[in-house]
Amino acid sequence: PPASMSRRAPIEPQRIDAPLTQSATFLVLTVNEGPEATKTVRSVLSSVADLAKNVAIRDLNASFACTVGIGSSAWDSVTRLPRPAELHPFKEIKGKEHAAISTPGDLLFHIRSERRDLNFEFERQLMDLLGDAVTVVDETNGFRYFDVRDLLGFVDGTANPVGSSVPASILIAEEDASASGGSYVVIQKYIHDLKGWKSMSTEEQESIIGRSKLENIELDDAPDGQQQSHKSLATIEDDDGNEFDILRDNMPFGSPGLGEFGTYFIGYSRRLWVIEKMMERMFVGDPPGLHDRILDFSKPTSGCTFFVPPTTVLDKLIDD
Ligand code: HEM
Known part of the structure; x- marks a missing residue:
């Protein structure tokens, strides 16, 4: 086709806006050295959409998606x-008491569905194809906990954008033409001190989060200059009061037998700076020194940034 036509070929974003599911796997890999490894990765990425179809068809009610x-x-x-x-x-962000560390990661697979077995099966087939082209940095299996609560006991994900504001929040448009239809995604794996958290009263916990625990009702912001809640520190506005939303799909994970309790944070955004600004406000604090108190009970053990290209871009990696 003439260049003008191919340039107008439709851009199809990945399924970033897939519904919240009961189960999710977060797989972070590095690509091994050498042209063979790179070639394998390009080839596998170009066929991820087909691989996902193969698994998704086995239960169409399970909302399988992989970004x-x-x-x-x-x-x-x-x-x-x-x-x-x-x-x-x-x-990396170094606050007075807490740090957001940066850890290795070349590829992120965010695998979601209602069924742990579907996620497992997709990951198994994917790892078979990638073979020794990659090294696994981390694999975390998250589960949905009661009414979308994190392990701190609070409903997590309420302020996510909905409807037509989803693409406006997560998808790059004309501001960066060659990246349009894509999205930035940031992950952090947090380990909680649940014993410490549970030693506090519900009222103290609520003031740290900025919402009531049982009914999930937003609390008022603290006056300027005082300790702000997580909700307030994670709210980014421009001078006209317009909020910049991000799309989160945090998942609890852990193992009571091993004493491990965590939240896998994942946030998608059209603007990477918005997520970075949220983290800066959390770790440094506003005013500086008054950091997000969620961090006194939650320590990040990873931190990675990725770009999520449209499916149509991934599909073509092997052709050129
Ligand atoms: C809000 C939990 C880390 C961004 C919330 C809420 C909870 C929560 C319970 C309130 C309900 C809601 O709107 O979802 C957690 C936990 C974390 C964590 C347990 C990790 C230990 C982060 C990080 C970011 C972030 C690292 C961003 C860099 C947000 C945003 C909101 C929010 C944007 C909505 C604020 C608003 O009301 O507009 N989080 N969060 N969170 N969180 Fe987090």
Whole structure:
């Protein structure tokens, strides 16, 4: 087809806006050295959509979806495409007491469905194809806990955008033409001190989160200059009071037998700076020094940033 036609070929984003599911697997990999490994990864990424179809068809009610993210240091060799304008490695943040650390990660697979077995099966087939082209950095299996609560006991995900504001919040448009239809995604794996958390009263916990525990009702912001809640610190507005939303699909994970309790944070955004700003407000505090008290009971053990290209871009990786 003439160039003008192919340029107008429809851009199809990945299923970033897939519904919240009962089960999710977060798989972070690095790409091994050498041209063979890169070639394998390009080939597998171009067939991820087909792999997902193979698994999804086995239970169409299970809302299977997999989104793929590519990290900054792997972007050039894996895609050979222009760099998305904001793509860079995870920015470490050192607050007075808590740090957001940066950890390795070239590829993210965010695998979601109602069924743990479907996620398992997809991951199994995926790892078979990737073989020794990759090294596993972390694999975490999350589960949905009661009414969308995290392990701190609070309903998590309420303020997510809905309806037509979803694409406006998560998908790059004309501001970065070669990246349009894509999204930035940031992950952090948090381990909780549940004993410490549970030693507090419900009222104290509620003031840290910024919502009531049972009924999930928003509490008023604290006056300027005082300790802000998580909800307030994670709210980013421009000078006109317009809020910049991100799409979160946090999942609890853990193992009571091993004493491990965690939240896997994942946030998608059209603007990477918005997520970075949220983290800066959480770890440094507003005013600086008054950090997000959720961090006194939650320690990040990872931190990675990825770009989620449209499916149509992934599909074509092997052709050029
Ligand atoms: C709100 C939990 C980390 C961004 C909330 C809420 C809970 C929660 C319970 C209130 C309900 C809701 O609107 O979803 C957690 C836990 C975390 C965590 C347990 C990790 C230990 C983060 C991080 C970010 C973030 C790292 C961003 C960098 C947000 C945003 C909101 C929110 C944007 C909505 C604020 C609003 O009301 O507009 N979180 N969160 N959270 N969180 Fe987190």
